[in-house]
Amino acid sequence: MHEMSLAIGVVEVIESEARKQGFARVERIVLEVGALACVDASALEFGFEAAGKGTKAEGAVLEILTPPGAAYCFACQKSVPISRKGDPCPDCGGYQLVVTGGEELKIKSLEVC
């Protein structure tokens, strides 16, 4: 399960940051998960809760931001919104697109105490 391994990865980052920075607990963690990253937010939340048990991440509030999918269309020479990878340009129907947004998968901020 993709989301589970992702959640474990996030908890591992928290644990190693806790060792480095010496904080006791994470209050809030904000993740950026792009609309094109193929991640189910509720599965990720569930995985984070399960993976965080007994770690510094336990009890942390998980917030997931979802930047929308965006691509640059060479035919239209502009940025267009897309809802999934491989979609055609919504304006011209062409496939000369380069994804420019929505593939983010990162920890945006970590509030500790």
Ligand SMILES: [Zn+2]
């Ligand atoms: Zn286009």
